Amino acid sequence: MLTVLLIAVPFIAALLVFLTKGVGARNLALGFSVVEFVISLFALFQYKSDAAAASLSFTMPWVKSLGINFSVGLDGLSILLVLLTTFLVPLIILSSFKNTYSNAQNFYGLILLMQMALVGVFAANDGFLFYVFWELALIPIYFISLIWGGENRAAITFKFFVYTLFGSLFMLIGFIYLYNHTNVDGLKSWAIHDLYNAGRSLSAPQQSAVFWLIFIAFAIKMPIFPFHTWQPDTYVNAPTEGTMLLSGIMLKMGTFGLIKWLLPIVPLGLERWGHTAIVLSVIGIVYASCIAIVQKDFKRLIAYSSIAHVGLISAGILSSNQQGIQGALMQMLAHGVNVVGLFFIADILLRHTGTREIDKLGGIRNMNGNFATLFLIIVLGAVALPLTNGFVGEFLLINGLYQYSAILAGFAGLTIILGAVYMLRSYQHIMLGERKDAGIAFGSVASTDKVVLIIICSAIIAFGVYPKPLNDIAEEGTKMILMYIK
Amino acid sequence: MKGLLIISGLGLVAMLAEIFKFKKLLLPIVLLGIVAAYVFNFMEWRESMSISYFDNMIAFDKLGIAFSGIIIATAFFWFILANDYFEEDSNLVDHFALVLFALVGALMLTAFTNMTTLFLGIEIMSIPMYVLAASKKKDLRSNEAGFKYLIMGSFASAFLLFGIALIYGASGSFDLKEISAYISANNGNLPMFFNVGVVLMLVAMCFKVSAAPFHFWAPDVYEGSPTLITALMSTVVKTAAFAAFMRLFLIGFADLSGLWTGILAVVVALSLIIANFTAAMQTNVKRMLAYSSISHAAFMLMVIVANVRSNLSVDILIYYSLAYSIGSIAAFGVLYNVTRNGNETLDAFNGLGKRNPALAVCMTIAMLSLAGIPVTAGFFAKYFVFTAMIGTPYKWLLILAILTSAVGVYYYLKVVIAMFFKANTNEETIKLEYSNQFVILVTTVLTLALGIVPGIVAEMFSF
Numbered sequence: 001m002l003t004v005l006l007i008a009v010p011f012i013a014a015l016l017v018f019l020t021k022g023v024g025a026r027n028l029a030l031g032f033s034v035v036e037f038v039i040s041l042f043a044l045f046q047y048k049s050d051a052a053a054a055s056l057s058f059t060m061p062w063v064k065s066l067g068i069n070f071s072v073g074l075d076g077l078s079i080l081l082v083l084l085t086t087f088l089v090p091l092i093i094l095s096s097f098k099n100t101y102s103n104a105q106n107f108y109g110l111i112l113l114m115q116m117a118l119v120g121v122f123a124a125n126d127g128f129l130f131y132v133f134w135e136l137a138l139i140p141i142y143f144i145s146l147i148w149g150g151e152n153r154a155a156i157t158f159k160f161f162v163y164t165l166f167g168s169l170f171m172l173i174g175f176i177y178l179y180n181h182t183n184v185d186g187l188k189s190w191a192i193h194d195l196y197n198a199g200r201s202l203s204a205p206q207q208s209a210v211f212w213l214i215f216i217a218f219a220i221k222m223p224i225f226p227f228h229t230w231q232p233d234t235y236v237n238a239p240t241e242g243t244m245l246l247s248g249i250m251l252k253m254g255t256f257g258l259i260k261w262l263l264p265i266v267p268l269g270l271e272r273w274g275h276t277a278i279v280l281s282v283i284g285i286v287y288a289s290c291i292a293i294v295q296k297d298f299k300r301l302i303a304y305s306s307i308a309h310v311g312l313i314s315a316g317i318l319s320s321n322q323q324g325i326q327g328a329l330m331q332m333l334a335h336g337v338n339v340v341g342l343f344f345i346a347d348i349l350l351r352h353t354g355t356r357e358i359d360k361l362g363g364i365r366n367m368n369g370n371f372a373t374l375f376l377i378i379v380l381g382a383v384a385l386p387l388t389n390g391f392v393g394e395f396l397l398i399n400g401l402y403q404y405s406a407i408l409a410g411f412a413g414l415t416i417i418l419g420a421v422y423m424l425r426s427y428q429h430i431m432l433g434e435r436k437d438a439g440i441a442f443g444s445v446a447s448t449d450k451v452v453l454i455i456i457c458s459a460i461i462a463f464g465v466y467p468k469p470l471n472d473i474a475e476e477g478t479k480m481i482l483m484y485i486k
Numbered sequence: 487m488k489g490l491l492i493i494s495g496l497g498l499v500a501m502l503a504e505i506f507k508f509k510k511l512l513l514p515i516v517l518l519g520i521v522a523a524y525v526f527n528f529m530e531w532r533e534s535m536s537i538s539y540f541d542n543m544i545a546f547d548k549l550g551i552a553f554s555g556i557i558i559a560t561a562f563f564w565f566i567l568a569n570d571y572f573e574e575d576s577n578l579v580d581h582f583a584l585v586l587f588a589l590v591g592a593l594m595l596t597a598f599t600n601m602t603t604l605f606l607g608i609e610i611m612s613i614p615m616y617v618l619a620a621s622k623k624k625d626l627r628s629n630e631a632g633f634k635y636l637i638m639g640s641f642a643s644a645f646l647l648f649g650i651a652l653i654y655g656a657s658g659s660f661d662l663k664e665i666s667a668y669i670s671a672n673n674g675n676l677p678m679f680f681n682v683g684v685v686l687m688l689v690a691m692c693f694k695v696s697a698a699p700f701h702f703w704a705p706d707v708y709e710g711s712p713t714l715i716t717a718l719m720s721t722v723v724k725t726a727a728f729a730a731f732m733r734l735f736l737i738g739f740a741d742l743s744g745l746w747t748g749i750l751a752v753v754v755a756l757s758l759i760i761a762n763f764t765a766a767m768q769t770n771v772k773r774m775l776a777y778s779s780i781s782h783a784a785f786m787l788m789v790i791v792a793n794v795r796s797n798l799s800v801d802i803l804i805y806y807s808l809a810y811s812i813g814s815i816a817a818f819g820v821l822y823n824v825t826r827n828g829n830e831t832l833d834a835f836n837g838l839g840k841r842n843p844a845l846a847v848c849m850t851i852a853m854l855s856l857a858g859i860p861v862t863a864g865f866f867a868k869y870f871v872f873t874a875m876i877g878t879p880y881k882w883l884l885i886l887a888i889l890t891s892a893v894g895v896y897y898y899l900k901v902v903i904a905m906f907f908k909a910n911t912n913e914e915t916i917k918l919e920y921s922n923q924f925v926i927l928v929t930t931v932l933t934l935a936l937g938i939v940p941g942i943v944a945e946m947f948s949f
Contacts, residue, residue, distance in 0.1 A: 063941040132860045139859070147906055154903050161899065165859075166892040172869070173884065176876050 002043045003072045004058045006082060006119050009036050010089075014112035020105055026097065029108035033090040033115070040086040047079050051476070057125070067179075067189040071126040076477025080329055080470065081122040081256055084336045085249050089115045091455060092244045095344050097448040098351065099240070101148055107241075114140040114245055121253050127175045128190040130261065134217075135168055137253065141245055145238040153237050160234040167220035167227070174213030178265065192260075196484055199265030204272060211269030214262050215277060221254035222310045224277075225284030235303035240347035243299070247306050248340040252332050255310065258317045259325060264484035270320060278318045278404070282411050284311035289418035293425075298356045299346040301426060302339065305382070308415050309335050315412055316397035319404035320485055322478055327396025329474040330467065334381065334389040334460075341378040341456040348449060349430065352442050358426050363435035367442040372431045374453040379427045381460040383420045388464035392471065487539055487546050488526035489554055490593045492519055497586035504579045512582055513569055520565065524558045527551055542661060543600045550597030552804050553729040557592050560721045560811045561585075567819050567925045568714045581621065584614035585718065592726035596733075601650045601660040604730060608646065608694065611726060612639050615719060619711040631710025638703035642693030645686050652683030662738045669741045676742075684739055688746055691734065694727040695783045698757040705764075708776030713825060716772060717818035720779045721811040728786050732803055735790060750791050751880055757784035762890040766897045769831050771821060774897055775814075778856060781894060782810050785871050788883060792874040802870040805943055809855065809863035809936060816852040816929035820845055823918055835901055837910030845916060846905040848930040855933045857898040858891060863936035 013032030017025050046053050057073030074082060093111060101107045117140070120133030138161065145157045181198040182189045189195075199210060220227045235243045263270060288307035295301035313331050316324035348371075349364075350356050365372035377388070384390035394416065402409035445453070463470060496519040503512045531551045538545035546554070565585075591611025598604045616639060620632020654660060656677050657668040669676065689700065696704035708716045739746060757780055765777030789802050823845070824834050839846040855864035868891070875884040918926070936943060 062939075065941070135860045135865075139854075143906070146903065154907055158896065158899065158903070162892050162895055165895055166888070169888045169891060173872060173876065173888065176869075176873050180873070180876060 001058060002039065002046060002055050003074055003123050005039055006036065006043065006086070007072065007116055007123065009039060010112045010116040010119065014109045014116065017105055017112060018109040022104065025105035025108050026093065029112055030090060030093045032112065033086070033093055036115070037086040037090055040083050043074055044079060044083060047074060047473070051076070059125075062126075062129070066128075067182075067184075067187060067191075068128045069126045069191065070129060071191060072120070072123040072129070073125045074123060076473050076475075076480055077256065077260055077329065078122040080333060080473055080477065081252055082119055084252065084333050085115060085118050085122065087459075088244070088248050088336060088340055091340060091452050092241050092248070094448055095244070095347070095452045096241045098446050099347075101239070103147075107144065107148060110140040110144050111241065111245065114144070118249050118253070122256060125192045126190045127179065127192060127195050127261075130192075131168070131172055131175060134171075134253065134257075135165075137250060138164055138168075141238075141242060141250065144242040144245070145234065148239040149242070150237040150239075156230075156233045156237045160230045163227075163230045164220055167217035170213045171217030174210045174217075177210060177213070196264050200267060200484075202266070202268075204268040207266040207269035208272050209269075211262070211266045211273050214265070215258075215273075218254040218257045218262065219277075219280075219314075221257070222251055222314060223254075223307065224281050224311060224314055225287055225307070226280070228284065228288070228307050231307060232300055232303045235306070236297065236300050240343055243303075243343050244340045247303070247343065248336045251306065251310055252336060255313050255317060255328060255332055258314060259328065259481055263317070263320055263325075264481055267485050270318070270485075274318050274320065278315045278401075278408060281311040281315040281318065282408050284308070285315070285412055285415050286418075289415055289422070292422045293418065295422075296357050296359060298349065298358055298426060298430065299343065301358070301422060302342045302346060305342075305419065305422065306335075306339055308419065309339075312394070312397055312401075312412055312415050315408065316400050319401050320482070321400050321403055322475075322482060323396045323403065324400025325481060326471070326474045326478040327393050327398075327400055329393075329477060330471060331390070331393025331397055333470060334384075334393050334463070337456055337459050338378060338381045338390060341453070341460070342382060344449075344452060344456070345375050345378060348445060352445075358429045360437050361430040362433045362437075363431075364442045365431045366435075368444060370450075371442070371445050371453075374457050375431060376427065377457040377460055378453075379423050381464070383423045384416060386464075387461070389460045389462075389467070391464060392467045487537070487544070487597075488530065489523035489558060490546075490590065490597075492523040492526065493558075493586055493593060494590050495519070496523075497583050497590060500579055500582040500586055503582070509578055512579070513565065516582060516586070517562065517565055520558060520562045524555065524562065527554050527558060531555070538599060543603045544594065544597050545599045546597045549733070549800055549804075550729070553596035553725060553807065554593050556804070556808050556811055557589065557596065557722050557725055560725070560815060561589050563815050563925045563929060564714070564718055564722070566921050567717070567815070567822065569921050570919060571712070571714050571822075581618070584618055588612075588614040588618070588718070589722065592722050595726040595730040598730065598733065599662050601653070601662070601665075604734065605643070605646060605650065607726075607730065608643065611723060612643070612694075615639075615715075615723060618715045618718070619707055621715065622712050625710075627710035628712065629710075631707045634703050634710075635707045638693065642690045642700075645693070646690035649683045649686030649688075649690060652679045652686065656680035656683065662733070666738050666741065669739065673741055681742075681745055684742060684745060685749065687734065688749060691727070691731045692753055695724065695731060695787070696780055697753050697783050697787055698760040698780060699753075701757065701760070701780050704780060705773050705776045708779070709770060709773045709830075713772065713818060713822045713830075716776070717815060717822070720775065720818070721814050724779065724783065725807045725811055728783075728803060728807060731787075732790060732800065736800070747791050750787060751883055754784045754787045754791060754883060755886055757781065757787070758886055758890040762893040762897075766893055768897070771825070771832055771835065771901065772830050774900075775817065775821070778894070778897070779814070781890065782806075782856070785868070785887065786810075788880075788887065789871055789874055791880060791883065792871070792878050802867075802874055805870055805940075806867040808943065809867040809933070812929050812932050812936070813852050813855040813862075813864055816848060816926055816933060817856065819922060819926040819929065820849040820852065823916060823922055832900060832904050833908075835904040836908035837905070838916075839906040840910060842916045842918075845918065845926070848926050849905060850902050851930050851933055853898040853901050855937070857895045859895070861934070861937040863933045863940070865937055866940040 059071040062068045062070045117137035124130035142161050178195045178198045182194045223231045285308045288304045292304035313328045316328040381388040381390045384394040536547040591607050594607030616636040619635045622628035657665050693700040761777045761780035768774035855862035858864045858868035
């Protein structure tokens with residue numbers, strides 16, 4: 001029931017928020033999202049004490065004649081991502097307090113709806129339900145970017161929507177194909193394990209076809225080179241909260257999908273095409289890192305760095321060994337927190353100085369030292385310095401990829417170097433040195449903003465120093481998946 | 487059958503209204519009559535009997551009753567939506583009678599068992615539609631629409647008749663079952679002209695459902711006709727034409743599927759490509775919906791291509807028609823109210839999100855449903871079609887359908903973007919009559935309900 005509660009609370013909250021007016025809406029949204037986080041902590045403790053607890057899963061027939069069930073549950077993989085979602089959404093809501101949005105109740109309502117869909121995606125244990133939540137997650141973010149986005153948003157969100165929907169439809173075909181091959185006492189079924197069995201009973205060419213049908217959807221969502229062209233524009237143009245949702249959580253839908261909804265289904269397809277997919281991911285890493293170096297706009301730089309990070313995550317997952325997948329899980333959590341922090345920094349910079357152009361900024365550390373420290377911690381997390389949260393995941397990822405292929409691991413290792421180059425360099429340009437434009441002043445940061453930054457920084461350090469609790473869960477989750485692959 | 491009789495009776499009553507001076511009472515009478523027709527129709531469904539009438543000319547089996555139910559229900563909503571449209575016009579009574587007689591034809595098409603009934607049904611349905619299309623007497627485009635519809639429709643009818651004649655020449659019968667028996671008895675050595683007859687009928691039916699490349703009349707007629715008549719054409723007429731199409735080919739010519747599925751697959755492919763890409767370029771919303779209806783026609787034809795024998799395709803087609811009809815009524819209902827001042831371009835929707843948020847939300851849901859996005863009725867309709875197609879040799883058609891669906895999303899969202907994103911060009915707020923609010927709200931809720939619990943319908947027809 002806990003899982004159902006996790007899906008129901010944001011939904012009910014969204015409906016309530018739609019009905020309130022003005023400041024009440026955002027406070028209500030914040031309150032509910034905190035409640036949601038507390039519930040997810042309960043779920044975590046429940047999981048820790050008894051991983052197979054009945055309270056974590058729930059099944060109810062939805063369309064009986066088609067074998068579709070409303071079936072949700074939390075395992076080692078989903079609990080981590082649900083936690084990430086419930087941890088980030090309150091921060092995202094809180095971070096928006098200094099921005100004023102017209103029709104705020106719709107804005108916050110959509111964020112909560114999005115949260116519902118995201119939790120649904122991570123918790124779904126039924127292929128059809130997974131697809132429905134997957135699509136549902138697209139609608140709120142589409143409206144968030146469309147209504148509250150920057151210039152030229154109409155064309156950009158269009159591209160985003162059509163692009164991702166297009167991928168999803170292929171995934172649907174892949175799933176229907178699997179569904180047609182399920183056989184549980186003569187009936188077809190959408191349950192995840194039946195899909196697993198159906199997928200593994202297919203011949204290698206069939207599995208290859210299914211692999212690509214489903215992989216394209218995930219590749220577009222993450223995005224992996226060459227399916228990434230929608231991403232930088234969308235990230236830059238969406239309102240910051242939208243970008244945070246997109247990069248912090250929604251991107252993880254793709255990587256999560258890879259782990260839970262692709263690898264165990266088509267092991268032979270993976271064997272045949274996994275290499276191609278890894279090479280694409282690695283190309284993406286190098287390509288995006290190089291582009292990030294020459295970016296002038298800080299927000300756009302983060303967008304490209306996100307492509308690089310997600311490329312590494314997907315390469316690690318596709319190498320399908322313990323380190324790779326476990327590292328991917330850890331890195332998904334770390335990247336979620338760090339990227340939200342970075343986008344928030346970009347937003348604060350824009351709000352205070354009126355620009356995000358790296359070359360125009362400078363000397364901010366002299367104006368606000370605390371801000372500079374917090375920013376530095378987030379940057380260090382993003383470049384995966386030891387004792388920050390990014391390190392564990394990145395280390396495991398490179399390690400896993402190295403077991404798969406030393407050359408590819410070498411190329412992927414470039415992310416660390418190139419990442420350090422563009423992150424530290426932009427930090428240096430923005431924060432250190434002399435003030436370049438006398439008109440730019442940077443006063444004290446609002447208290448709500450400070451709270452968000454401090455929470456993010458504490459999370460970065462806490463899980464860098466003591467990653468064990470999460471790492472244990474990630475390890476269990478990975479073992480479960482590997483059991484199916486081998 | 488009782489439903490058909492009641493609607494025919496209503497048509498006659500409507501014509502008497504002028505003479506006996508109960509024009510004001512006509513709408514309530516018609517609505518009550520339609521409800522009664524629906525109830526009787528539903529009772530026949532419950533009893534699930536299939537009696538043939540008039541010497542085996544027409545037989546309401548489960549399939550026919552299901553389609554009749556959709557048509558009658560759609561007509562009910564349509565009449566409520568159209569109440570003030572009738573008041574504007576002096577020839578109120580004529581219009582009532584014409585629409586009701588078109589309904590009679592539509593109901594006949596769902597249940598024909600004989601080629602004669604098929605032809606009669608098509609003519610009874612089409613002739614009032616020709617007149618209705620031209621019912622804005624002083625509008626040039628409406629006249630053009632009526633005229634074009636008449637010429638093209640007659641042309642198609644000629645094809646149909648010619649096809650029937652050739653088939654009769656070979657098989658010696660008008661009866662659907664006997665023709666079907668004739669095909670299976672002589673399979674492999676059917677006379678050439680029989681095959682020609684089947685293809686001619688295929689062409690004629692493609693005309694009627696406006697599938698490419700026989701679709702040229704549709705955009706002009708849809709655009710020129712008064713909006714509500716367009717709504718009628720794209721729901722009731724379309725559903726009926728599909729019911730007839732399916733009955734004719736899946737029951738009558740099922741054993742000859744080798745001949746016509748290939749042709750139909752090409753028709754579907756052309757319709758998908760032409761309709762979606764042309765729709766994406768339209769600025770007139772009504773015209774865009776016309777092309778969108780062609781693309782939906784292609785989807786429904788795909789079901790006929792996909793699964794020639796099994797009951798599955800019948801059920802899918804019923805669900806699809808239902809989802810499409812409901813979504814269209816909602817969309818046309820909004821369109822009718824937004825475009826009252828005569829501006830039918832996309833600009834008319836600018837800023838609707840501010841001018842009337844509730845209306846904009848309803849339109850958004852209707853558009854999402856037509857685009858096939860969860861959790862709306864249109865999504866499940868599309869999902870069922872995909873499921874049916876995946877087991878067939880026509881997988882390329884499925885891929886094409888996906889590609890063009892993505893294009894479809896593009897033009898449906900254009901409306902959404904205009905509503906929420908474009909600045910107000912038009913300050914006036916839009917006020918709706920209660921009747922229109924009722925219809926739009928109910929159809930929107932139904933669209934969502936069918937998307938959230940498709941089981942209520944799916945289980946009824948036992949997929």
